[in-house]
Amino acid sequence: DTEVTQTPKHxxxxxxxxxxxxxxxxxxxxxxxxxxxxxxxxxELMFVYSYEKLSINESVPSRFSPECPNSSLxxxxxxxxxxEDSALYLCAxxxxxxxxxxxxxxxxxxxxxxxxx
Amino acid sequence: xxxxxxxxxxxxxxxxxxxxxxxxxxxSGNEYVYWYRQIHSQGPQYIIHGLKNNETNxxxxxxxxxxxxxxxxxxxxxxxxxxxxxxxxxxxRPRSSNTGKxxxxxxxxxxxxx
Numbered sequence: 506d507t508e509v510t511q512t513p514k515h516x517x518x519x520x521x522x523x524x525x526x527x528x529x530x531x532x533x534x535x536x537x538x539x540x541x542x543x544x545x546x547x548x549e550l551m552f553v554y555s556y557e558k559l560s561i562n563e564s565v566p567s568r569f570s571p572e573c574p575n576s577s578l579x580x581x582x583x584x585x586x587x588x589e590d591s592a593l594y595l596c597a598x599x600x601x602x603x604x605x606x607x608x609x610x611x612x613x614x615x616x617x618x619x620x621x622x
Numbered sequence: 623x624x625x626x627x628x629x630x631x632x633x634x635x636x637x638x639x640x641x642x643x644x645x646x647x648x649x650s651g652n653e654y655v656y657w658y659r660q661i662h663s664q665g666p667q668y669i670i671h672g673l674k675n676n677e678t679n680x681x682x683x684x685x686x687x688x689x690x691x692x693x694x695x696x697x698x699x700x701x702x703x704x705x706x707x708x709x710x711x712x713x714x715r716p717r718s719s720n721t722g723k724x725x726x727x728x729x730x731x732x733x734x735x736x
Contacts, residue, residue, distance in 0.1 A: 509665075538724075547707075547709060547726035547727060547728060547729055548666065548726050549726070550723055550724070550725060553723065561723060595665055595666070597665075597666075597724075610656075610668035610671065611658075611666075611668065611724055612668070613665030613666045613667070614665050615664060615665050616664075616665055
């Protein structure tokens with residue numbers, strides 16, 4: 506199994522809603538990532554978890570809250586979002602994690618397309 | 623952080639080799655060069671990566687100059703399905719963490735034409 510699975514594929518939410526994006530991998534990978542991608546722009550790194558601990562937060566607003574319940578799962582909790590947060594949210598994983606040589610590839614999911622009304 | 627510079631767009635005839643250049647003049651000695659591509663509405667797909675030596679796999683070849691300041695991705699026989707945005711990335715190891723960040727640049731939109 507070499508897949509990163511993201512759910513839901515599409516999500517529409519209002520600015521007062523609370524929702525979550527989910528990401529799952531069963532490759533035994535030690536690092537998991539959230540990226541945000543606006544239309545016609547490259548993916549922007551948001552968070553990195555390494556060995557289930559938050560390793561990098563790229564100054565993301567607190568209305569985005571990541572969670573890593575175990576080594577296979579990564580969630581992104583959404584609350585009080587703004588219309589400008591509408592984007593494709595990509596999850597990725599890599600075999601290596603903290604203190605490991607970063608030579609491996611990142612496996613990306615197909616993304617969750619979020620629309621905030 | 624090392625940054626990359628790529629042409630915004632390129633065309634290639636189907637069946638011909640596609641050569642995609644990338645400049646990374648500020649790359650450090652322990653930073654790897656990665657190439658990913660993203661086909662419309664899909665997640666990025668890993669192609670190849672390298673440190674110093676040229677690399678080849680079933681998808682492509684990566685040629686890195688001796689001074690490591692630039693590289694070229696070669697798709698030997700481009701097909702219409704290779705039409706995508708190609709990202710050249712220098713994998714950064716931040717000071718506060720040993721986890722290497724993968725920071726995407728603007729990429730090159732490759733259009734393969736019949």
